[in-house]
Amino acid sequence: MISQILFHFSPELTCLNDTIYGNGQVDEKVVVYCKPDEVGEKTAICNKNGTFSDRVDNCVLKEIDNLFSLSQNFLDTAGVLTSNAAKASWGVLNTNLTKNDSSGLLGTVETISNFLTDDFVDIATPSIFLNKTTVNNSVNNLFNLNSSVLIDIPASEASFSSITIITFESLDNVLPARNSSSPNNRVNTINGKVVLVKVNGTIKNVTFRFDVLNKTLANPQCVFWNFNLFGGLGGWDGEGCELQSDKNGTVTCHCNHLTSFSILMSPFIPAVLRVALDFITYIGVGISMGCLVVCLIIEMLVWNAVTGNNTSYMRHVSIVNIAFSLLIADIWFIIGAAISDNENKDLPACSTATFFIHFFYLALFFWMLVSGLLLLYRTVMVFSHMSKPAMLAISFSLGYGAPLIIAVITIAVTAPGKQYIRGNDGVCWLNWTESMALLAFVIPALTIVVINLLILIVVLFKMLRRGVGDVTQPDEKNAVVVIARCLAILTPFFGTTWGLGVGTMTTPNNLGIHIVFAIFNSLQGLFILVFGTLLDKKVCSCHTY
Template identity: 25%
Template sequence: MGGRWNLLLLALQLSFIAVLSNPLCPEGFFQEDQICKDQDECDPSEYAPKSFGPCGKDARCINTNGSFYCQCKDGFISSTKTLNFSAGTSAKCKDINECLEYTGLCGPNATCHNTIPHYSCSCDEGFISNTRVEDFHHGDNVTCIDINECEERALCGLNAACTNTPGSYSCVCNAGFVLKSGKLSISGNQEQCEDVCMIDKTICGNGTCHQGDSGHYCACHVGSTNYGNKGSRCTELKCGFFEDMNYLKEEFPLDLVTQSKNICLELTGSLKDKVQLEGDDILQRLLSMIDKVLSGGAFKDKRKVSIFLDFMENILKIVAPIIKSPGTKRSSTHTELQLLVRRGVDLPQGPVTLSSKHVKLDIKLETAAGELSSYPGFTTVSMLSYSNLEDSADGFFSGMKSQKFKIISKVSTVTVSNINTNHLEEPINLTFYHLNQSGESNHTCVFWDSSEEGTWSARGCSVVESNTDYTVCSCNHLSSFAVLMALHEIENKFELQLLTLVGLSLSLICLFFCILTFSLIRSIQGPRTTIHLHLCISLFIANLIFLAGISRTDHQVGCAVVAGLLHFFYLAAFCWMCLEGIQLFRMVVLVFNTNFKTLYMMAGGYGVPAVIVGISVLANAKGYGTERYCWLNLDFIWSFFGPACVIIIINIFFFLITVWKLAQKFSSLNPDMDNLQKIKAFTITAVAQLCVLGTMWIFGCFQFRERSITMSYLFTIFGSLQGFMLFVMHCLFSKQVREEYGNIVSRFCTPRKKSYSEFSFSNSSKVQASKSNHDTGESQI
C-alpha cells in the first residue's frame, strides 16, 4: 500500500517539473525560447495563394496582440454597416456605388461611372475637361467646359445660321428659308434649309411668293390684300358684295355704301384714285353712318335686316385689320363696338373677353386666328351691339319652333379674322343681359340666318345658364346673335297627348265601322252614301297617319311626306263635305233625285286636293315639316286653311239656300211631304257634319294665339273625336242603319238557319222596299 502512494507522488513531481521547464502560452500566442510570442493571424504566408485570408474577399486583416480584426478595403463597406468586424461573423464586404451615394460627385456637365472598387468621371458629350484628361475624380480640380461647335467647323450650310448651345448646337434657317420637315431648327446635316417659296406654294395665299434680302414677301393678286404686311399671306376680300349698288343704296345711305366699297378696293389695290387709309377715322365715320341708318326707325322687313347684318359682318372684317394694335373700344348713339387686334408671326393663344353694356363675349384667340395654314399674320375679334335693332328683327321666327317668341336682348354681331367660322372646334360664349327682368325661364339663344331671306334660328346655339337677369349662350359658329323668350308654352302637354291618343283610337274604330257600313249594306247605297264612305276613308287615313307619324321629325324627308299626306287627306275630307253640300243643293233647288256621276265626285273629292298639294309642293317644298311636328310650317299654313275656309263658306252658302228653299216648299204644302221630310233630315245631318268638321279647324286657328289652353283642349277634343261623331250622326242616328244592324245581330244570335232562298227573298224584299230611298240615302235624326 505504501509502495503505491510513493509511485503516485513521484509521477506528480515529474509532471510539475515538466510544466516548470515548458510553460503553456495563451490563445493567439506561441512559445519561442521559453517565451510566448504573438501569433500574426494576418500573415499571408500562413494561407494558400488563392485564399482571401481569415477576413474573406475585399477585406483586409488587421493583427492585434493575441488576436486580429477585419476591415473592408477602400471602396467597400460591410454588410453589417460596421467599420470593424471579426472573421467569425456573417459580415461581407460589398462595393460602394459612389455615383449613387454622392450626388454631384463629378461636378456639372460630367457623368459618373462606378467601378470596383472606385469610380471615374468623364465629361458629357459636347463638353471637354479643362485639363484635357478623359477620366478624373472628385478633388482632381477638373471641370467640364462647353465645346463651341460653331467655331470649329461649318455645320449648317449656306442658308442657315449656327447657334451654339450648352453641350450642342442648332441650325436655324435664314429668313426666307425653311426645312422641309417643318422643324424650326436642327443639329447636324440631316436636311438643308431651302427657299420657302419653293417648299410652300400656298404660303402667300392669293399672292405670289418672292425672295428678298430680309426674307420672303408676298405680292398679292388683284382682289386680295395682306394689309401692308408683305411677309403675311394674302387674303381675298369680297368687294363684290359692295359692287351691286342698286339694292344696297335702296336700304342705306349712298355715302356709306360708296365709302365701304372704296375701302375694300383700296385694300385690294383695285382703286384708281389712292386714298390714305386711317383705320380710326374710317371706323368713326362708319359708326356715324350706321347711326343714320338706325335712326330711321325699325325696318319691319326681314330682307332689309338680312342685308344690314350681312353688310355689317363684311365691313367689320375689312376694317378691323386696319386698326392699330391692341384695338379700340367705341360707342355712338345706336352702337357699341369693341375691337381687338393682335399681330405677330406666331398664332396667338389664350382666352379673351370683349364686353359692352348689354353683351359680353368670351372667345379663345386660337379660335379667332384659325389654322396656321391660313393665318394672315394678324388676329382680329370684333363685337358690335345695336341699341334698337331688336325692334326691326322682332317677329321673324319662321326658323323656330311653332311658338310665339319675343327678343329680350340687344342684337350683337361677332366677327373674327378666321375665314372658317361655319363650325368652330371651340364654341364661343356670349352673355346677354336682358332688357327687362323676366320671370320666365324659357329662354332661347338664336342667330340671324340669312340663307332664307332672314329668320332667327337656334341651330348650333344652346343655353349654358339663364336666369331673370341674363342668359349665357354657347354657339359653334359666328353671326349676329340675340336671346328670345317664349311668350307661352302649351301647358298640360301630357293630358293633351292622352286625349289625342284616346280620341283618335276611338275615331279610327268608329270610322272603320262606318266604312264597313257604307260599303257593305246594300239597302243604304246611294250618292250620299258614297260621299259619306269617301269622307270616312279620308279621315281614317288622315287620323292613322297623324297618330303614327306626326312626331317623326328625326327624318326630314319622311316628315315632309307625312305632312304632305296629312295636307292631302284633310283637304280631301273637306272636299267630300263640300260635295255633300252641293248634292243637297242640287236635290232641293234644282231637281229631286239628281245625282253626281261617280267620276265627277272622285275628281272633286280627290283631284282638287291633289292639285292644291301639288301646287303647294312646287311653290314651297320646305313648307312641309317643322322642327316639332310633321305638319305645315306656320308661314305656309294657309295653303290648308285657305282652301278649308273657302269650302266652309261655300257649304254655308249652299246650306242657307237649301234651308230657304225647304221653308218655301213646306209653306206651299207640297203633297210630297215624305221626300221633304227626308231632305230636311239630310240637311240637318249635313249641317251638323259641317259644324263637327268646321268647328275643329276654327278652334285650330286659335292655336297661334298666346296662352290658348282652352282652345287647345277644344281643338284636341273635337279633332280627335271626329270619327266618333260621324259614326253617331250617320249610323246610330239613322233608323235604316240601326235596323240593318239589328238584322245582322239577329242573324248571328238566332239559332234557326234560313235557307238560301229565304235569305235571298228577304234581302230582295228589303231592297225593293227601300228603293225609294236609294237615291236620297235616308239618314234620319
C-alpha cells in the first residue's frame, strides 16, 4: 500500500541520465553547480522529447571571478600603462621587432572581456571605458565617448544578445602605427580612439565613425589590429574594412567583422600647395637642366684655352663632371616622377630610376670632394707635381667608383626585402621609413660637405697667413682662387639643399621645409653655371675674345 502511494506521487521524469544535467521534468529549468574550483552555474530546460535545450554555462574559474571583482582596479592599472607618461617606454619596447609586448597588452584586455558574465557592465576610468549591454533590435550609438566614437549596426545584423565595447583614450601611446605593408612605418599616425567591439554572435556589416584627433593629418586608413601580422608581432590591417567618408573632422569606416579598430592617417599637404610645389620643382628642374647644358657647352668651347696647366685642367674636369652628374640625375628624376605618377606603377622601373638618381647625385658630391682635395693639394703641397694621368685616375675612381659601390651595396641589401624604394607614397626614391636606405645618400653627402668645409678653413688660413701667390704656383693662382670660391659657395649650398631634403623625410608635415627644399633644389644647376663657369675670369676673357 505504501509503495503504491509513493509511486502515485513520484514525479514523471522525461529527461533521464544526462551526463551534465542528470534528470528533469518537462519544461523544468535544471540548475547544476559548477566544479569545485569554479563559481556560477549551468542551466538547461528539459524538453518533451527527453533532451535538454537552452543550455547555458556560466561557470568561471574562481581566479577569474576574483579578477572580475577587481575589474575596476585592473582597468585603472591598464590605464596607467597606456598613459602619456608611459609613451616613451612603449616607444623603446616597440623598436624590438622580436617581442609583441604592446600587442600582448591589448590581447590581455580582449581576453578578459570574453569572461564578462553579467548582462550589463559599465566601468569608466580616466583612460579606459568598458560597456557591456544587451540588445534586441538595431544598435546605434551603443557607445558614445564625448561623441568621438559612434558604432552603427543595422537591424538585420542584430542577431546577438549582448555587445561589449571598450574604448581606449590613449592606446596610441602603446600600439605602434605599423601597418600590413611595413613593420617600421614612421609616416602613419593613429589618429582616432582605439575601440574594441565584441558580440556573442557574428556580424558582417558594421559602421564606425571616428572623430580625428589631429586635423592636420590626412589620407585616412580604416584598420583593425591583426595579432597575426609579422609572425605574431601584430600590426594594423585594413582587410575587410573600407573608407566611406572623410569630412568635417569625422572619418566613417565600414567593416565586415569585429575586433579592435582605429584609423591611421599621415601628414597632410593641401592640394593647392602640392600643385605649387610640383610647379616649382618641375619648372626649377627644367631651368637647372638648361643651365647645366649651357655650362657644358661653354666648357666645350673654351676647353683648350682654359686648361693650360694641370690645376686648371683638373678644375674644369671636375666642374664638367659635376654638371654632367647633376644633369643625368635630373633626367632620371623626371623619369622617376613619370613612373610615380602612373596609376599602375612599374616597380622594377621605379627601382632602376632610383638607382641612377642615387648614383648620379652621389657622383655630384664626390666630384665636389675631388675639387676640394685638388684645392688642398695645390695649396699645401705647392712643389709637388703629380702627373695628369695619375690625377685623372684618382679623380674618376673617387668621382664615379665610390658612388657606384655605395649605390650597388644599397640596392643589394634593401631590394630583397622590398625596402629599397619608398612604398608609402609611391615616390621613386630611397626608402626612409622601413630600411632607412636614404642614409646611403645622406651620410656620404653630408660627410663630403663637412670635409670640404674643413678644407676651405685650412686653405683660407694658409692664404691669410702667406697670401695666395705664396701658396700656389704663379700660373695656377687663378685656378686655385676659382676653386676656393666655387667650393665656398657650392658646398654650403648643396649641404643646405640636401639637409632640407632630409627634413622633408623626418618632418613631412612641415610645409616650410618642402617649399624651401623645392626652391633650393631647382637652383643647383644655375649655381654651378654661375659660380663654376661664368665667374671664371679666363672663361670670360675667352668669351670676350
